Amino acid sequence: MTVFQFAKSSYSTPERECVEVACNVPDAVAVRDSKQMDGPVIVLAPTAWAAFQSALAGTRIQG
Numbered sequence: 001m002t003v004f005q006f007a008k009s010s011y012s013t014p015e016r017e018c019v020e021v022a023c024n025v026p027d028a029v030a031v032r033d034s035k036q037m038d039g040p041v042i043v044l045a046p047t048a049w050a051a052f053q054s055a056l057a058g059t060r061i062q063g
Contacts, residue, residue: 002025002028004022004024004025004030004041005022005024006020006021006022006030006032006037007020007021007022008020008034012034017033017034017035018034018035019031019032019033019034020032020033020034020037023046027045027046028043028044028045028046029043029044029045029046029048029049030042030043030044031043031044031049
């Protein structure tokens with residue numbers, strides 16, 4: 001079984017939802033909801049993760 005080591009953004013606070021990302025497994029980037037650590041995990045290819053980040057780079061997300 002793959003063991004991901006997740007990290008939460010330093011911009012996150014305990015009162016707000018945030019995602020956690022794990023990049024410690026070769027050829028995989030895992031993403032999960034920080035409020036549901038035992039919940040589902042989305043696993044992406046690094047190229048898909050890079051495309052996702054690029055798509056968001058010019059977008060301001062309202063919170």
